[in-house]
């Protein structure tokens with residue numbers, strides 16, 4: 001069995017994925033989507049920009065011909081060249097062979113089987129932080145390198161995306177941790193069946209087994225589809241034999257509140273969440289916001305949503321839907337920076353518009369809009385007196401909803417909630433992540449249809465926020481028979 005760093009990296013994200021990657025039916029995998037392609041392109045671009053700073057040697061081999069590749073790498077190491085790009089090293093490990101392909105091998109002073117020099121591995125990673133999974137991979141390369149050159153380096157490098165960051169991995173700490181993970185990894189691969197499905201947006205979104213796993217999770221009504229069930233909480237629930245929606249819905253919160261990962265607030269909320277999913281209806285949470293704090297209906301309301309490009313540190317589209325309930329009219333404003341330098345201009349246009357309605361609440365979904373307005377004000381030296389009254393009118397619909405109601409949805413993302421309410425986006429395939437990709441494409445190609453798609457998506461986000469907010473007001477009016485105004 002050949003074990004490489006990529007498998008070890010994926011194993012840390014999901015045990016099931018590695019098992020399927022090795023034993024699964026590859027024809028069942030999802031085709032790579034454009035976001036995954038963008039990620040791969042970004043990774044290549046980052047590697048090229050790191051490599052542009054150095055002069056390196058690259059062993060000559062064709063992909064998969066690992067013995068030839070290792071021989072060519074060893075020749076370069078024996079010659080003592082400064083940098084080796086895409087070197088290949090092999091080492092026996094138990095019944096398996098470890099295949100290490102570090103991005104770079106960097107020559108350092110020291111004693112090794114090659115003479116009075118040695119090498120340390122360097123990984124060029126797209127992330128901005130030295131995540132655990134990167135450090136484990138760096139330790140993997142260092143372990144194989146140690147066997148090949150007869151000395152284990154003390155540190156390995158992570159070249160991260162944050163400018164000028166060359167992070168040194170403490171191998172004294174990370175090699176033992178890596179070995180432990182490697183042992184577990186080999187045990188999992190020897191299991192007769194794949195590890196259980198656990199759907200988590202963060203790790204599953206970019207996985208090529210997603211359709212298969214999601215179908216299984218849905219057919220089993222798997223608890224990972226319930227918002228609030230994290231891997232840690234799931235393990236705790238399993239330990240007390242709560243593995244189905246029914247059993248969780250019928251549990252007393254006091255049974256859960258002392259478990260690791262729970263507390264007296266989380267436990268009752270999760271039980272009501274399970275009841276809501278089981279009964280397929282919204283339920284009021286045990287400790288909802290005081291009724292007077294629940295969102296209200298105003299004569300004029302503004303709904304606000306931002307599209308950003310985080311890599312450029314740019315908020316390029318500020319969309320506002322103005323709803324006038326007195327005249328029964330609405331108008332959407334799309335303040336778009338079609339080049340990054342226009343961010344300040346659209347910021348000013350946004351402020352001018354919201355000041356035309358000084359009494360109107362400004363509804364948004366999640367905290368990003370509030371935080372961004374504060375950031376933009378600071379960035380463009382906007383007077384405090386122009387911004388503070390605007391911020392005071394912000395109402396986070398997400399916060400109000402999630403503190404008050406449990407819905408029969410798999411996630412509290414705007415899309416999941418609004419779709420449950422019957423709202424549909426005109427651009428079926430659009431998402432915040434895709435808008436980032438499309439805006440990049442626009443900057444590269446000048447194809448204006450991409451901007452139009454983003455604007456329509458942003459408008460629908462504002463309309464979806466309105467749909468959720470109106471539903472919330474109606475729900476509380478009906479539940480409490482109150483007029484909220």
Ligand code: SF4
Pocket residue numbers: 013014015016017018020197198199200203204207208209210211213214
């Ligand atoms: S979809 Fe999720 S659970 Fe399934 S293999 Fe991929 S990461 Fe693991």
